[in-house]
Amino acid sequence: MTDLDESPVDDIHELVSRNRLLAALQPSDLLLLKAALKSVPLTVRQVLEEPLESISDIYFVLSGIVSVVGKAFPSHRIEVGMVGHEGMTGLSVVLGDGRAAHEMLVQCSGSALSMPAAELKKAMSESRTLTSVMLRYAQAFMVQSNQTALANGRGVLEERLARWLLMWRDRLQDDSINITHQFLAILLGSPRPGVTLSLHVLEGRGLIKASRSLIRIMDREGLQKAANGFYGIPEAEYDRLMDAPSR
Numbered sequence: 001m002t003d004l005d006e007s008p009v010d011d012i013h014e015l016v017s018r019n020r021l022l023a024a025l026q027p028s029d030l031l032l033l034k035a036a037l038k039s040v041p042l043t044v045r046q047v048l049e050e051p052l053e054s055i056s057d058i059y060f061v062l063s064g065i066v067s068v069v070g071k072a073f074p075s076h077r078i079e080v081g082m083v084g085h086e087g088m089t090g091l092s093v094v095l096g097d098g099r100a101a102h103e104m105l106v107q108c109s110g111s112a113l114s115m116p117a118a119e120l121k122k123a124m125s126e127s128r129t130l131t132s133v134m135l136r137y138a139q140a141f142m143v144q145s146n147q148t149a150l151a152n153g154r155g156v157l158e159e160r161l162a163r164w165l166l167m168w169r170d171r172l173q174d175d176s177i178n179i180t181h182q183f184l185a186i187l188l189g190s191p192r193p194g195v196t197l198s199l200h201v202l203e204g205r206g207l208i209k210a211s212r213s214l215i216r217i218m219d220r221e222g223l224q225k226a227a228n229g230f231y232g233i234p235e236a237e238y239d240r241l242m243d244a245p246s247r
Contacts, residue, residue: 015039015113018062020086021137022113024242029123029130036119042066042106048089049104055117058090064110065171067187068145069103077103078152078189079164081145084171086238087137093117094124094134107179107187108172136241144234151230157190157198162226164188165208165217170235175217202226 016022016030025033042064049055051071059066061084068081080102083089089104098117124131151160164187168177181199185192199210207223209216217223224231 015062018085019060019088019113020242021088021133022060024133026129029127029133032123032127032130033115033120036115036123037113038115040112040114042110042112044106044109046106047103048106049100049102051100051102053100055090055093055098055100057114058088058093058117058120059104059112059114060088061085062111062113063172064106064112065108065168067105067107069105069187071103077186079187080148081141082167082171083141086171086242087141090117090120091138091141093120094138107183108168133242140234140238140241143237147230147234152189155228155230157188157194158201158226159228159230160188161195161198162202162207162223162228163231165215166220166223166227166231169217169220175220177215177217178213179215180213 022030022033037060040059042059042061048057048059048066063085066083066089067079068083069077070080071077083104092099092101098121124134151163155163161184164184165177169175181196182192185195188195199208199215202208202223203210205222205226207217207219207226209218
């Protein structure tokens, strides 16, 4: 890990600019967080939070993707949200609690700026504008999670898969997605054969090219049409909320 206080100032600003949420903060609010921030790697399958356990650290994602995975007894699992360079983990802390509701699982390696949860709570208590930005992000994430529930309940697998691929593309800015069919099946809460068949359907329409562990988006516009309305609302809401001036 690298303590940002020991990094050149230019490096600090460059790292912060890679996270849309941090970049939306006023300079005075960023200063409240700066001393506690550390640059850390994110590794595939790394668990950042466990359900019902206290959240010790907050992660502002710079690159890579973190899945928000809902879990229930005995072994039910499904992705209920996704966090990339637009956001952060630890929303329970922002909302005044501190105990994780879901598993936070790194599904694509990258990096983040982390800080102790207690330090974020302290900074929020000192700044109404910082709290405002954090709460607006929480609202944007709730819209994403609600739309995920809608897609899972009403969308056919091809539509849900198209939506998921677009969300991944948004966060990585890369048309190539390295993921196995088995892991994708876990995230979508569907049997692996069904996921493989849906990939073949999208590939047959010329929207993607898929192999055992690599999916390449060939036609983004066509893929968005294939999502059949299940993609776009959370993305627009994020832009609206995070572009709003701090109050």
